[in-house]
Amino acid sequence: MVFNWFRRQFNEKEQQEQEQATKPTAKQPESDAEETTPDVAEDYLNWAKAAYQNIQKQQVSSEGEPEAEEELEAEGEPEAEGELEAEGEPEAEGEPEAEEELEAEGELEAEGELEAEGELEAEGELEEPETEAVPEEVREPAAALAIETSEQAETSEPAAPAPAPVSFLARAEAERQARMQRLEETAVEAPVEEDLRRPTTAGQRDNEGTEIPGLPFDEGFLWSAEVLAAQGRRADQVSLEEITWLQKLRQSLDKTRRSLINQLRAIVGQGPLNKAAVMEIETALLQADVGVEATDLIIEALQQKLKEEALPPAEAIAYLKKILREMLDRPFQEKYNANFVPEKETLNIWVIAGVNGAGKTTTIGKIAHLSKQSGYKTLIAAADTFRAAAVEQVKVWGSRADVEVIANPVKNSDPAAVVFDGISAAQARGTELLLVDTAGRLQNKKNLMDELAKIRRIVDRKAPDAVVESLLVLDATLGQNGLRQAQVFSEAINLSGVILTKLDGTAKGGIALAIVQQMGLPIRFIGAGEGIEDLRPFSSYEFVEALIGG
Ligand SMILES: Nc1nc2c(ncn2[C@@H]2O[C@H](COP(=O)(O)OP(=O)(O)OP(=O)(O)O)[C@@H](O)[C@H]2O)c(=O)[nH]1
Numbered sequence: 001m002v003f004n005w006f007r008r009q010f011n012e013k014e015q016q017e018q019e020q021a022t023k024p025t026a027k028q029p030e031s032d033a034e035e036t037t038p039d040v041a042e043d044y045l046n047w048a049k050a051a052y053q054n055i056q057k058q059q060v061s062s063e064g065e066p067e068a069e070e071e072l073e074a075e076g077e078p079e080a081e082g083e084l085e086a087e088g089e090p091e092a093e094g095e096p097e098a099e100e101e102l103e104a105e106g107e108l109e110a111e112g113e114l115e116a117e118g119e120l121e122a123e124g125e126l127e128e129p130e131t132e133a134v135p136e137e138v139r140e141p142a143a144a145l146a147i148e149t150s151e152q153a154e155t156s157e158p159a160a161p162a163p164a165p166v167s168f169l170a171r172a173e174a175e176r177q178a179r180m181q182r183l184e185e186t187a188v189e190a191p192v193e194e195d196l197r198r199p200t201t202a203g204q205r206d207n208e209g210t211e212i213p214g215l216p217f218d219e220g221f222l223w224s225a226e227v228l229a230a231q232g233r234r235a236d237q238v239s240l241e242e243i244t245w246l247q248k249l250r251q252s253l254d255k256t257r258r259s260l261i262n263q264l265r266a267i268v269g270q271g272p273l274n275k276a277a278v279m280e281i282e283t284a285l286l287q288a289d290v291g292v293e294a295t296d297l298i299i300e301a302l303q304q305k306l307k308e309e310a311l312p313p314a315e316a317i318a319y320l321k322k323i324l325r326e327m328l329d330r331p332f333q334e335k336y337n338a339n340f341v342p343e344k345e346t347l348n349i350w351v352i353a354g355v356n357g358a359g360k361t362t363t364i365g366k367i368a369h370l371s372k373q374s375g376y377k378t379l380i381a382a383a384d385t386f387r388a389a390a391v392e393q394v395k396v397w398g399s400r401a402d403v404e405v406i407a408n409p410v411k412n413s414d415p416a417a418v419v420f421d422g423i424s425a426a427q428a429r430g431t432e433l434l435l436v437d438t439a440g441r442l443q444n445k446k447n448l449m450d451e452l453a454k455i456r457r458i459v460d461r462k463a464p465d466a467v468v469e470s471l472l473v474l475d476a477t478l479g480q481n482g483l484r485q486a487q488v489f490s491e492a493i494n495l496s497g498v499i500l501t502k503l504d505g506t507a508k509g510g511i512a513l514a515i516v517q518q519m520g521l522p523i524r525f526i527g528a529g530e531g532i533e534d535l536r537p538f539s540s541y542e543f544v545e546a547l548i549g550g
Contacts, residue, residue: 002375003239006341006537048225050235051243052217058239059212215240220247227545245528245536250546252504252528256288260548264320269313272306273299288547289479289507291514298323298513321544327513328540331522336496340469340524340537342376342433347426347466349459350433352499353452353489354473355440359501361390363473363527364435365397366535372401376432381422382407383415383455386439394437400532415439415451416458423462434466449492456493469496471524474515476500476507483511486519497524500538504528509547512538 215221224246228238250257263284267277278299285295301323305311311319332338342348350367354360364380371378380398384390388411398405406422419436426434438455452470459468470493474482489495498521500512512523526543527535 002373003237004341004374005370006374007339008242008537008539044226044229045222047229047235048217048222051225051228051238052212052215052221054236054238055215055240055243056210056212212240215243220250223247223250223545223549227542227549231539231541241533245533246542246546248504248528248534249526249536249542250549252507253509253546256508256510257547257549260284260288261317264317264548265313268302268306268316268320269311271310273303278303285510287508288510289514290510291480291483291518294327294510294513294517297327297517317548321548324513324544324547325540328516328523328543331516331520334520336522338522340497340522342371343467344376344432345430347423347431347463348433349423349426349436349463349466349468351436351438351452351455351459351468351470351493352473353438353440353470353493353495354499355485356387356390358440358473358475358485359527360384360437360440360473361393361397362530363499363501363525363535364394364437365401366527366532367525368398368401368403368435369532370535371433371435372403377430378403378433378435379422379426379429379431380405381419381434381436383418383422384437384439385411385413385415385418386441390437390439416454419455419458420462423459423466427463445488445492448488452489452493470494471497471499472521473499473501474511475502476509476511476526477502477505479508479511480514483514483518486515486521490519490521495519495521497522499523499525499527499535501527501535504534509543512543 211217221243224243225235225238227246228242229235263280267273267280270277273281281299281302282295285298286292290298298320302316302320305319306316329338342350352360352364352367361384368378368380378401380394380403382391382394382405384394385408391407391409395405395407404425406418406425408418408421415438422434422436425431436455436459438452456468456470459466472486472489472495474486476482478485486495486498498515498519500507500515500523503509503526512526515521516523523538523543525535526538
């Protein structure tokens, strides 16, 4: 049974029917403004316990199995078998060579067409984000942590069973320790009363002695479980990876959430917002990168409700969550499909664009991994030929994800030709998802537009029946500057969605709302880390809970 990471459900129809029949006792909070009642909270707690036990079972049954992560992390491994380079490879039967065919079609650019470097920046059209050089060991945090924590485990708990998979759990354990340390540093005495939802002694006692290494039954787990339950998931379908991801997302937005929640609690709940209250909320949202347009709309909608009804703080915040979710989901009502799932047994082509440094290559690797895990036949076309190292980088990610990469080793070779070869290979092999890497830093906007438009023409001509998406990768730490980038790219290519990366950095998260509001584009994926598992399809529910959830 394959879990489809794109729709975050098992594929089996039977499974889905069963799911309908045995929906978790914990109900999705229906009202916009209802606090979780004790009964529901208890349901969530029971659900969380069941989910925890389920993960325990999964861990036990996966012990002794070969560790996929270890394989993925091994550096310098031979590349995926049969990696096809555009040059020197036998062509797919009946396929004319890409360059020849493109030439015949008058597509190939005359040499020297590229204009002088730096023009684009001089025009201020597209600024490459300043990213610090990252030392090799920092790029592979998982491996480093795995060694460190397995050593710790040896000294402190020699008899403990070896966690599996080691590297994943070791990373989770290291993250937990860091989180606990942060929590201790910032701990404030608080009454425990409300909290069936928080770690209770009862809850902890139930799982005592059988704690999953690196995954305590704590507040983070309960929050993640509640978020999954509220979306209609079944406890026995919850995996360690999903919980870890949600915890990571929440942790990434921790600073913004604390600041927003503290300010909102102090302001809302006292009837309609007065001028000072409006200004305070405005400032809080702008500081969180929500942008002027989205901020105005949010305040307007909230004010409207508060004029109609006197809501206590918790209900006002719950209503605010609803406003934010609706804003994030609006593109689905207007133009785009809410389910961003590659169609099975069909060629899906996702063209990935974005300035260099935004995280394009990493994102392609992560999506390739999700795709492989979800059972899709996957292929990558390395069409960022502008930078020689880009091709090498995407190959490394391809081998981590165990996905073949179609590339042309010649620097500055025509990217459209690589795309052509990529599509030929995909068609010959029955590929279901072809991910196309593109160059982000051409010398000026015109070149960027020309190249992306040309890639798109090749895709449309060579694969007229394919389901094509153009996704923009945006570094969330750039805040409002990212919006300018999005605008330039949307002029160059007909974008169908955005992938926000680096939410684990200094990003404040509100940029997601600004993008959706100003560009009308849906957020399709979010990335929060450099590891292969650190990207998931976007869920407005999860995002808003992580942004202003209690
Ligand atoms: N912290 C964090 N770092 C990320 C994330 N996504 C990518 N990165 C890092 O950002 C840097 C740039 O990522 P790349 O994938 O190389 O970006 P690119 O857009 O392909 O740019 P080029 O490699 O220059 O073509 C790398 O150090 C990545 O590890 C993320 O979600 N979180």
